[in-house]
Amino acid sequence: MYQSVFDKITLNNGYQMPPMSVCGDMENSDDLELWKRKHPDEIPFLRNIEEYLECGFRSFDTGKRYGTEEVLGKVFRECGIPRDQLFITTKVYHDGHGYDETLRYVDRVLQKTGLDYIDLFLIHCPVTYRGLYAQTYQALAECYEKGMIKAIGVSNFTVQHYYDLEELSGIVPAVNQREQHPWYVQHNLLAYEKKHGIIPQSYSPIGQGKYVNDKKLEWIARKHHKTIAQVILRWHLQKGFMLVTRTWKKYRMKENAGVFDFELTPEEMAFMETLNRGERNWHDPMRFPGSCFYYPAEKAFFETAQQELEKRYAEPQKRQAVREKIRELTESQDVDGTRDVIIFCFTRAVQKYGRNEDIPKQAADEAKLLAAQMLDYIESQEEET
C-alpha cells in the first residue's frame, strides 16, 4: 500500500500516475481572460498551485470548463520540477465532442499549455443524447498513438458507454473519473472496471464535504489520530481508487496529503463497506445532458411557460394558481436539482430525431412545445373540475 504522497499507481497501459490529484478550479469563471481582466494584479490560483506543490501534490486535474489549462501549463514549465514528475489530466468538454473537433482541441490544449504532451486526456461526460462519445474517443486514441497523450480515459461513463467503445476495438480506457465515496459505490460498474483493468478515479471523494462530520466514523478517526475526511480518503486509496480533491485552503491541502502514513485494518474497511446507500450528490451521467445544454433548455421551458401564462390568463390570482401548478409538475426530484421535465425534453428529442449533434437545440425546441402542452393540460383539467 502507499507509503508516501509520491507513490504512483500503474495504469493498464503501464503508464504511472499519482493516486491523488487536485482539481484547480477557476471559481465561477469559465474564462481565464475574463478573470484576468477582473483581477489584473493577482492570480491566486497560481499561488494555489504552488502551495499544492509544496504539500507534495504532483498531479493536477483540469478541463476546458475550469479555465485553468493555461495557468497549469505555465507552472509546469516554470516550477523547476522535472516534467516527468508532474502529471496533468484534462478533458474534452461537452460541446467539443466529435472526431475533428477533438483532434483540433488536443492541438489547442498543447498550444495553450505549451507542453509536449498531456499525461491523461478524458472525455468529460458521455453526453449520451448527442451520441458522439465513440468518435471523440477514437480521436483521442489517435493522439495517444502519436504520443501527444500518454493515457486516455473517460469520465462519468457507465457500462453501456464502455460497450460502445469496445466495438471500436483497440485501446481500453485507463481511467474513469466519476463520483464515488463510501456512500455511493456502484457495484455493477465497478465489476466491469475491475475486469478490464480500468481504474476508477473518485471525484467528490468525501461527498462534497457532506460526510466529514459523520459520527459513525469518529471511532476510526480517533483511533488513528486522523480526521474523518482523512479516514475516508484513505478508504479510497485502499480500495485501489484514485482521487481528485479540491480545496482553496492550505491546511486542508496538508490534511489531504496526510493520508499516506496510516492504514485502515480489515475490520475498519469492513465497517466502511456498510455505508453504501447509493447516495449520489451530483448529476446522474446516464441522463444528464451537461450543464451547457441543460440550462438553455430549462430557460426555454420557463420563458415559454411564462409567455403562455400571460397570454392565456389575465387575472393575477388565476395566474398565480396556474404558476403554482406548473411549479408542482416541474419540481426537481433529483438531489442535484435536475428537473425530470427538462430531461424529458431531451429524451423526447432523441425519440424524434435519434441521437445527433444538434440534440441540445432540438431539446430546447421540445421544451417550448412542452411548456405550451403543459398549460393545455392544466386548462383541460380545470374544465373537468
Add this chain to the structure above:
Amino acid sequence: MINSVFDKIELNNGYQMPRLGSGPDLPEAEVGAWNVSQTDEEIHPGAMGFQKTLERLIECGYRSFDSGARYGTEEPLGKFFRACGLPREELFLTTKVNNVMQGYDSTMWDFEQSMKNTGLDYIDLYLIHCPVPIKGQYVDTWKAMEAIYRSGRVKAIGVSNFTVQHFYDLAEVSDIVPAVNQYEQHPFYVQANLLAYERKHGIVAQSYSPLGQGKFARDPRIQWLADKYQKTIAQIILRWHLQSGFMIVTRSSNYDRIAQNADIFDFELTPAEMGFMAALDHGDRIWHNPDRFPGTAAHIHVEESFRKAVEDEIEKRSLPDHTARRILDAEEILLEPADIDGTKDFVIYCFNRAAAIHGRNAKIEVQAIEEAQKAAAEFVERSLSC
C-alpha cells in the same frame, strides 16, 4: 406491439415464457404462522384465499406463476396446476433455491424437495433466489443448476437479485448464460449498468415490485398519461415494463386489482411517452440491496447474538443499572436500521468483518456471530470509556 396477455417472450435458450406473471403470497391463515404477525386481511384488505386467487388469476389470463422454496406456495401451486384443467404446457412455473440451501449438494437436494412439493414432471424456470455474495456459494449453486437443466427437469435456469459481478463469476465456470434475472425494477429504480450487461448477453430482466410496492401508484406526474389512455397510473407503469422488454411479477390477491394488472394489453405508450418515463429514474430502491444482504434468517441470528453478547457483557462486569441502561440505549441507536428495507448496518458490518478475516465462505454466518460477540465486547468497552 404486445397486445395479448398470452403473448410470450423467447428466452435465450429458445424456451417461451409469458410476460406477465404472478407470485401471490400464501395467506397466513393457510400456512400457520409465517413471518408476518398481522392477519392477511389487515395487510391486504380485500385479499382472497390462495385457491380463489389462483382461479381469478387464470380467469384474467395469467399463466405464469412465481414461487420459491421459502414461500410455501410450491405445494398448493403444484396441486392447482394438476387440477385446473389447463394443459401443463400452457402454464409456467418459476421456483427458486432457498438462500440457506446454496452449494452444489444442497441445491440438488432442495430441487428434489421442490419437485416433490409441486408433484410436477418438470419446472419451467429455476432461479437462484439471491446471490448472498457474503457466502460466495452462488457459483457452486449454479453448477448444480446446470446439472439439473441438463437433466431436462427444468426448461430454463436463471438467477434473481444478481449484479454484474455475479454474472462475471458464473461466466467463468459455465457456458450456460442465465435466461432470466428477477430483481427489483420500476421506472424509479432502473440500474442502467446492469441492464447494459443483460441486454448484451440476452438475459431477460423480470421486474419484481414493478410498481415500487405501490409507492408510486399516485405519482401526479404520470397522471396525464393515465388520463390520456383512461388507465390507472399503475397500469401505465406496468405497460412501461412490457414495452421496455421486461417481464413482470405481480403479487396482488385482490379480486379487482388482479384484473386491472392484466388489463394493459390494449394500449401502447408512444416513444415520446416512453421517453418521459425514462426521466423518472432516481435510484429509489425499496427492497434489500442484494450486494450486501446476507439473507433474512442470517440477519436475524447475528442481530440476536449481538444483543445477547451485550447483555452477557453487562452481566459479567456487573455494571450498575443506570450504566447498563445507558449502554442498552446506545445499542438501540447502533442497531437502528439505516437502510430503507430495515437492514441493519451493524449486522452487515459483522458479516463484512468476518469476510475480511476468513474470506467469503459457506460458514460465514457462524463466523459473523463470533465477530458480533467480539464487536459487542468492544462496544461495551467503548461505551464505558466515554
